[in-house]
Amino acid sequence: MWTCPGAASRSWPSRRMSELSRDAILRARETGEGRLLRTPLFTSRTLSDLTGARVCLKAELFQRTGSFKPRGMLAKLASLSEEEKRRGVVTWSAGNAAQGLAWSAAAEGVDCRVFMWRSANPLKVAATRAYGAEVDLEAESAAAAHERLLEHVERTGAVFVHPFDDPVRQSGHGTIGLELEEDVPGATTVVVPVGGGGLIAGIATALKGKRIVGVEPEGAASLTAALEAGEPVQIDPQTIADGLGAPFTGEGTLAVCRQRVDEVVLVSEAEIEDGFRFLYGRAKLACEPAGAVSTAALLAGKIALEPGETVVAVVSGGNAAPETASAILARR
């Protein structure tokens, strides 16, 4: 499907490493002003009682398009030259990145095309179209959609926005860190879902002096594998948390995470479902499985905490397919 690490290096030339910095994050915040939302924080008494810490939930499922993605996508689009914007943007994704790019392109007045594949969730296709993007559904598979995208870029000169590995986008994700710094200044630990690693790289860059903990599904542990191997490793993601199904961590992202992420813990599928049901039943948040992994790790006692310390769990998105949500809720 995605080739590793060639595609990653293509999207993140080493000269651009400096693009992920606190300054870039501050610029991204200006770009989003009045267009993106400052998402609410909720304190979870039950999680606090269970862990002995004070646990806050950063409810990023209430961001535009239902996930954190437009924070990065909007920063990326705003960084394009006028000439690049005229060429239009493309990506391939059947998930939150598609909606995030489509929404951001509309906000910046840029033409957008998303390459999906036939098995894509019809609701996500509809949402992406509703934001104004053209959706190409000719491909039978993700790999075929990628081929179609490359051919399209070759033919039209459209700008390819990588769905997860890009320092400019990560600076946009870092704006979550700025909000946490202001809204919950006493936080000592921040727990972040990890798919390709872009969200945690951005937040870890924004927040100095906090303990940053990543959480991956056991069945999609691309960052854990890359940290162990010292380089990106291709994996075959198998998890209900489809929002975390990146097949590898990019080289640039890995470098940032190695430096700035304190630990990465794994959660099982059953633990992810427990987290999902907890957020639904107790916190009243209609999150998606990917958004529940940070809570799942806290519930399962996977993260050692000091008594009384303040912890933030980022609930990264809420675009669950209704049939997935229905099945998880029915299982207990």
Added chain:
Amino acid sequence: MWTCPGAASRSWPSRRMSELSRDAILRARETGEGRLLRTPLFTSRTLSDLTGARVCLKAELFQRTGSFKPRGMLAKLASLSEEEKRRGVVTWSAGNAAQGLAWSAAAEGVDCRVFMWRSANPLKVAATRAYGAEVDLEAESAAAAHERLLEHVERTGAVFVHPFDDPVRQSGHGTIGLELEEDVPGATTVVVPVGGGGLIAGIATALKGKRIVGVEPEGAASLTAALEAGEPVQIDPQTIADGLGAPFTGEGTLAVCRQRVDEVVLVSEAEIEDGFRFLYGRAKLACEPAGAVSTAALLAGKIALEPGETVVAVVSGGNAAPETASAILARR
């Protein structure tokens, strides 16, 4: 099950009509300061596009205990004398009122006993116990639980807090109106779920000069029936919105609603489910069916709106049984 209107008049002697006033609502807000939450407002772009108005959702499902109930319960408990508090409080309910009273009693340091019945949702029983209340589950039915409650009050002198018809409690519910006044001053229409009518009576008393629209399930139209008959009418509630299953509107509540509520519209079971799925899928709110009826009425075009006006739909609670939520999500 509940007798009508005797029980209602018992809980609301005419001398206490004056207890539901803007002053009482302002006092209730002071009582809740630092203990209750100011719930967030969300703008729904999709609902705004559909209706041509600007639609905001008042997310009362994020209130303590997952519904608006503790606003009223805490006001009620704070209004008791020290001698009454020493006697402890009781109610009978298998729903949000039980959790609301249990939480509020703990907040005020008052002993609390709730009479439920064997078919009560085990999660609600557990939540009520977790807030520190004693739960009596001996009764086979709601009517039997009511009998047990009356016998208990007779024997112990405990203070009976009526689950829905009480002017002091309604002053607590009115604090939602104060928040709306400050957070969305331009609102012209406020749409409120109606069970016994206590929530809408409180909000309508707080908000002068706004159009107040109530929404009832077709299968539990106690306020509509009472407005037509000119007096409380006993009904047999049949609706998936179990939070709105009050068997009648109290006399005092009816008097307030006749004066201050502009219209009451009805929604079908299918429309309630559409509202539920919309709030889940688009607004990412894990509401309960009762909380979805205001949105359902807007989605179904049941409320005439001026183009561009600002409308608030109160999403009153989020304590859906997982199996109910699962079934509704699976149906589309």
